[in-house]
Amino acid sequence: MTEARNNEAGTQAEDIKARKERERDELYALDISGVEWHCAPGTEAHEERVEIAYLPEGAVAMRSSLDPGTVLRYTEAEWQAFVLGARDGEFDLEPAPHNGGVAAE
Template sequence: MADLPDEDVKARKERERDELYALDISDVEWHCAPGTEEHEERVEIAYLPGGAVAMRSSLDPDTVLRYTEAEWRAFVLGARDGEFDLDRAPGAGAEAGA
Protein backbone atom coordinates (compact mmCIF):
# COMPACT_ATOMS: atom_id res chain seq x y z
CA MET A 1 0.00 0.00 0.00
CA ALA A 2 2.88 2.39 0.72
CA ASP A 3 3.84 2.30 -2.98
CA LEU A 4 0.41 3.48 -4.13
CA PRO A 5 1.16 7.23 -4.02
CA ASP A 6 4.38 6.67 -6.02
CA GLU A 7 2.44 4.61 -8.56
CA ASP A 8 -0.24 7.32 -8.75
CA VAL A 9 2.40 10.00 -9.34
CA LYS A 10 4.11 7.87 -11.98
CA ALA A 11 0.81 7.23 -13.76
CA ARG A 12 -0.10 10.93 -13.66
CA LYS A 13 3.28 11.93 -15.07
CA GLU A 14 2.93 9.36 -17.88
CA ARG A 15 -0.54 10.72 -18.73
CA GLU A 16 0.82 14.28 -18.76
CA ARG A 17 3.69 13.25 -21.06
CA ASP A 18 1.34 11.37 -23.39
CA GLU A 19 -1.02 14.37 -23.59
CA LEU A 20 1.89 16.74 -24.18
CA TYR A 21 3.28 14.67 -27.06
CA ALA A 22 -0.22 14.28 -28.55
CA LEU A 23 -0.51 18.06 -29.01
CA ASP A 24 -0.33 19.33 -32.58
CA ILE A 25 2.51 21.85 -32.52
CA SER A 26 2.82 22.36 -36.28
CA ASP A 27 1.80 26.02 -35.98
CA VAL A 28 3.75 27.06 -32.88
CA GLU A 29 6.06 30.05 -32.95
CA TRP A 30 9.67 29.10 -32.27
CA HIS A 31 11.91 31.47 -30.30
CA CYS A 32 15.68 31.60 -29.96
CA ALA A 33 18.18 33.74 -28.12
CA PRO A 34 18.30 37.35 -29.29
CA GLY A 35 21.12 38.15 -31.67
CA THR A 36 21.39 34.71 -33.23
CA GLU A 37 21.37 34.47 -36.99
CA GLU A 38 19.14 32.16 -39.03
CA HIS A 39 22.15 30.09 -40.18
CA GLU A 40 23.68 29.70 -36.69
CA GLU A 41 23.29 26.59 -34.57
CA ARG A 42 20.92 27.44 -31.73
CA VAL A 43 18.35 26.05 -29.33
CA GLU A 44 14.77 27.05 -30.10
CA ILE A 45 11.79 26.91 -27.77
CA ALA A 46 8.03 27.20 -28.24
CA TYR A 47 5.49 27.90 -25.54
CA LEU A 48 2.69 25.34 -25.34
CA PRO A 49 -0.65 25.32 -23.51
CA GLY A 50 -0.60 24.95 -19.75
CA GLY A 51 2.88 26.41 -19.37
CA ALA A 52 4.54 23.52 -21.20
CA VAL A 53 7.51 24.14 -23.49
CA ALA A 54 8.84 22.44 -26.61
CA MET A 55 12.56 22.58 -27.39
CA ARG A 56 14.56 21.69 -30.50
CA SER A 57 17.90 22.28 -32.16
CA SER A 58 18.00 24.45 -35.26
CA LEU A 59 20.17 21.74 -36.85
CA ASP A 60 17.52 19.05 -36.27
CA PRO A 61 14.12 20.78 -36.19
CA ASP A 62 12.21 17.51 -36.59
CA THR A 63 13.40 16.24 -33.20
CA VAL A 64 11.36 18.07 -30.57
CA LEU A 65 11.48 17.52 -26.83
CA ARG A 66 8.50 18.60 -24.74
CA TYR A 67 8.48 19.56 -21.08
CA THR A 68 5.65 20.11 -18.64
CA GLU A 69 5.50 23.42 -16.82
CA ALA A 70 7.01 21.82 -13.70
CA GLU A 71 9.86 20.21 -15.66
CA TRP A 72 10.65 23.45 -17.49
CA ARG A 73 10.53 25.47 -14.27
CA ALA A 74 12.93 23.02 -12.60
CA PHE A 75 15.30 23.23 -15.58
CA VAL A 76 15.28 27.04 -15.73
CA LEU A 77 15.82 27.37 -11.99
CA GLY A 78 18.65 24.83 -12.15
CA ALA A 79 20.26 26.64 -15.07
CA ARG A 80 20.03 29.96 -13.23
CA ASP A 81 21.65 28.30 -10.22
CA GLY A 82 24.55 27.01 -12.33
CA GLU A 83 23.57 23.33 -12.19
CA PHE A 84 24.34 22.85 -15.86
CA ASP A 85 27.48 24.97 -16.19
CA LEU A 86 29.94 23.12 -18.40
CA ASP A 87 32.90 23.67 -16.09
CA ARG A 88 31.00 21.77 -13.38
CA ALA A 89 30.37 18.70 -15.55
CA PRO A 90 32.15 15.59 -14.20
CA GLY A 91 35.05 14.60 -16.41
CA ALA A 92 34.75 17.72 -18.56
CA GLY A 93 37.98 18.72 -20.22
CA ALA A 94 39.22 22.29 -20.60
CA GLU A 95 37.65 22.52 -24.05
CA ALA A 96 34.15 21.83 -22.63
CA GLY A 97 33.99 25.25 -20.99
CA ALA A 98 35.26 27.05 -24.09
Protein backbone atom coordinates in the same frame (compact mmCIF):
# COMPACT_ATOMS: atom_id res chain seq x y z
CA MET B 1 1.93 -0.20 10.84
CA THR B 2 5.19 0.01 8.86
CA GLU B 3 3.87 -2.36 6.19
CA ALA B 4 0.77 -0.17 5.74
CA ARG B 5 2.97 2.93 5.29
CA ASN B 6 5.13 1.13 2.75
CA ASN B 7 2.04 0.05 0.81
CA GLU B 8 0.66 3.60 0.91
CA ALA B 9 3.99 5.03 -0.26
CA GLY B 10 4.12 2.48 -3.07
CA THR B 11 0.59 3.34 -4.17
CA GLN B 12 1.42 7.08 -4.14
CA ALA B 13 4.56 6.47 -6.21
CA GLU B 14 2.54 4.45 -8.73
CA ASP B 15 -0.10 7.21 -8.91
CA ILE B 16 2.58 9.85 -9.54
CA LYS B 17 4.19 7.71 -12.24
CA ALA B 18 0.83 7.14 -13.94
CA ARG B 19 0.00 10.88 -13.81
CA LYS B 20 3.38 11.80 -15.31
CA GLU B 21 2.91 9.26 -18.10
CA ARG B 22 -0.55 10.69 -18.87
CA GLU B 23 0.85 14.24 -18.93
CA ARG B 24 3.67 13.17 -21.25
CA ASP B 25 1.29 11.35 -23.59
CA GLU B 26 -1.06 14.35 -23.72
CA LEU B 27 1.84 16.72 -24.33
CA TYR B 28 3.21 14.67 -27.23
CA ALA B 29 -0.28 14.28 -28.69
CA LEU B 30 -0.58 18.06 -29.16
CA ASP B 31 -0.39 19.34 -32.72
CA ILE B 32 2.41 21.90 -32.60
CA SER B 33 2.72 22.45 -36.34
CA GLY B 34 1.63 26.08 -36.02
CA VAL B 35 3.63 27.14 -32.95
CA GLU B 36 5.93 30.15 -33.01
CA TRP B 37 9.55 29.22 -32.31
CA HIS B 38 11.76 31.61 -30.33
CA CYS B 39 15.54 31.76 -30.00
CA ALA B 40 18.08 33.94 -28.24
CA PRO B 41 18.30 37.45 -29.66
CA GLY B 42 21.27 38.20 -31.85
CA THR B 43 21.60 34.78 -33.44
CA GLU B 44 21.71 34.45 -37.19
CA ALA B 45 19.40 32.11 -39.11
CA HIS B 46 22.34 29.91 -40.20
CA GLU B 47 23.81 29.56 -36.68
CA GLU B 48 23.15 26.57 -34.46
CA ARG B 49 20.82 27.58 -31.66
CA VAL B 50 18.22 26.24 -29.28
CA GLU B 51 14.65 27.21 -30.10
CA ILE B 52 11.65 27.03 -27.79
CA ALA B 53 7.91 27.28 -28.31
CA TYR B 54 5.32 27.97 -25.63
CA LEU B 55 2.55 25.38 -25.44
CA PRO B 56 -0.79 25.31 -23.59
CA GLU B 57 -0.83 25.08 -19.78
CA GLY B 58 2.71 26.42 -19.41
CA ALA B 59 4.36 23.56 -21.29
CA VAL B 60 7.35 24.20 -23.54
CA ALA B 61 8.74 22.53 -26.66
CA MET B 62 12.47 22.72 -27.43
CA ARG B 63 14.49 21.86 -30.53
CA SER B 64 17.81 22.50 -32.21
CA SER B 65 17.80 24.78 -35.24
CA LEU B 66 19.96 22.17 -37.01
CA ASP B 67 17.45 19.37 -36.35
CA PRO B 68 13.98 20.98 -36.25
CA GLY B 69 12.25 17.63 -36.65
CA THR B 70 13.40 16.40 -33.24
CA VAL B 71 11.34 18.20 -30.62
CA LEU B 72 11.42 17.65 -26.87
CA ARG B 73 8.40 18.67 -24.82
CA TYR B 74 8.30 19.61 -21.16
CA THR B 75 5.44 20.13 -18.74
CA GLU B 76 5.31 23.43 -16.90
CA ALA B 77 6.77 21.80 -13.76
CA GLU B 78 9.63 20.20 -15.71
CA TRP B 79 10.44 23.46 -17.49
CA GLN B 80 10.38 25.47 -14.26
CA ALA B 81 12.70 22.94 -12.61
CA PHE B 82 15.09 23.18 -15.57
CA VAL B 83 15.10 26.98 -15.64
CA LEU B 84 15.65 27.23 -11.89
CA GLY B 85 18.45 24.67 -12.08
CA ALA B 86 20.11 26.54 -14.94
CA ARG B 87 19.90 29.81 -13.00
CA ASP B 88 21.51 28.10 -10.00
CA GLY B 89 24.39 26.80 -12.15
CA GLU B 90 23.27 23.17 -11.95
CA PHE B 91 24.06 22.61 -15.62
CA ASP B 92 27.27 24.65 -15.90
CA LEU B 93 29.92 22.80 -17.83
CA GLU B 94 33.39 22.28 -16.44
CA PRO B 95 36.09 23.93 -18.56
CA ALA B 96 37.54 21.43 -21.01
CA PRO B 97 41.27 20.70 -20.75
CA HIS B 98 43.39 22.11 -23.58
CA ASN B 99 46.29 20.63 -25.55
CA GLY B 100 44.55 17.43 -26.60
CA GLY B 101 43.16 16.64 -23.19
CA VAL B 102 46.24 17.64 -21.22
CA ALA B 103 45.67 20.46 -18.77
CA ALA B 104 47.74 23.57 -19.42
CA GLU B 105 50.38 24.30 -16.80
